[in-house]
Amino acid sequence: MSLSLKNISVTHFVLVGLIEIESFGYVCAVLALALFSVTLFMSSMIVYVTWTEKSLHEPMYILICIMVINVMFGNTSYFPKLAIDLLSGCSTISLTGCLCQSFCIDLYGTYEIFSFTIMAYDRYLAVGHPLRYHTLMTNITTQTISLALCVFNVVIVTVNILLTLRLTFCGVNINNVYCEIMSIQPLVCNDITINVMYRTILTLFISIVCLLLIMYCYLRTVVICLKLSAESSHKAIHTLMTHILAFSIYIVTVLFLNFRYSLSTGSISTKVDIIIPLIGSSIATSANPLIYGIRTKALREKIVCNLHNWHTKRIK
Template sequence: MRNFTQVSYFTLTAYFDVGIFKYLCFIVVILLYILIVVSNVFLLVVICVNRSLHEPMYLFLCSLLVNELYGSSGLFPFLLLQILSDVHTVPAAFCFLQIFCLYSYAIVEFLNLSVMSYDRYFAICHPLQYNAWMTHGRISLLVALVWFYAAVICFVPISISFHLRLCGNIINKVYCDNYPIVKLSCSDTTVNNIYGLITTSVTILCPVSLILYTYMRILKVCFSGSKQTRQKAVRTCTPHLASLLNFSLGCFFEIYQSRFNMSGVPNMLRIFLSVYFLTCQPLFNPLMYGLKLANIRAICKNLIFAQMQEIIL
């Protein structure tokens, strides 16, 4: 018998009735979304309009910021609608579209961070060859490969899950997720589980291994170099390492919650851990890079002071 998706919609059961407080939740979430959009767009504009920032590191940062906007837009408008709704059902087609958006966001984030670590490695360990190697053509190619790989690697498991024969439509989360849908299947899910395990391992382990390798090399150069070299490495690498740690922590929470029973954990805490990597990372990156990178910080100060002077005059 040919497999097919039996359900036309999914029901999200992680939402619970908070009465009139749902309007307070709505306000908090929409303010959070506005803050994410404004901070990321502001940093993008600062980088784009200042030619002094058209360097590889900042161009890769633009890709990271665009990804934050992409991932946030795949979650927050949906959350806002669900908070105000009394019936938490999602059409199956939209559910799979959201899965594609959120999964591709996570993959792009890891790959982008690994490319940025390689860029820092080349700049610090091979400064003489850096400008010759990191041309705008190579940067564009690397960014395009990151996004293309993420799209392809996400499309395969979702297309496999879409044709599963399902015996239920209950997802115990506040957004759609592929693994809970696979667990609803009445048919054989061996291919889904194997592909999911391989994809998760490759997508996380390979970028993290590359990042660890590049930073081992960077540390080696720093310890053998001058004080100026060490200071430069610390200034440019601290935001990247902090971003990697924050996102890895969020992904760990999400994977652990999806694979293991967390019924003993309070519902609010489970919801927070579930959306941590989709909310904290888009806020964390513009703040971290904006505050820690001296060039961006100086330009932001000049822009703010210029606007204040215009208002006063």
């Protein structure tokens, strides 16, 4: 970066990804709105039935409810703006708007792995210590742990945004369809060593700790399931496979999204570089409510029952 650019004051960025897909922008906008609507509906139903049905006032369903609320938050920070920008033909975003969207997306993404960690631990306790489960993992304990991790998450993401605020930007073209810290770092003029170190250390710490806990809990739960009766083992493994499926999709999409940053500039086409975060983010922010809503029997039955009752009342 030449020194002559150092004093440029950037107030707006250009989302190059939106320009690259503008030829089929209306199709993408309709798909984004459809996916957002379906995910929001399913998430709302899960939250509603968990809140209203006393039989679902258990740690596992509370954790699923908290997770889909996080998904709703992530969806709201991503899909509506994407659809509006595509329909209006707008491809710019203010610095403030960019940092706000980065904050929301980081908050969603980081809290997601925390949610999976708590859920893995909850299933391990439920299968491995059934007699002490309701003492070890109460509803209050679940809510307290979730709230504490939420506060911790807000703090670490806020620090990352504050570190970004002190930087000077020389470029305006963001090679993405939305704003995130990793996408705007190549546009920075001054030294970003502190930012990179903070993000790297934090990412490694959270990833290693959470992944080790999740793997330990899942492996221990599988081993215990193999020693149970056929009926108990089938039920426990079905629930466990639902969590593993959702977690696997999360991990794959995270790796998929980060894959583009490991590639050197010019090694892939601009359109492909744009499609990667477009598809990856869409999957990451919509898969979980559908998986838990369909595969979790108690939730599925309550959702279907409520929909049937609403339909019956409407007809009358």
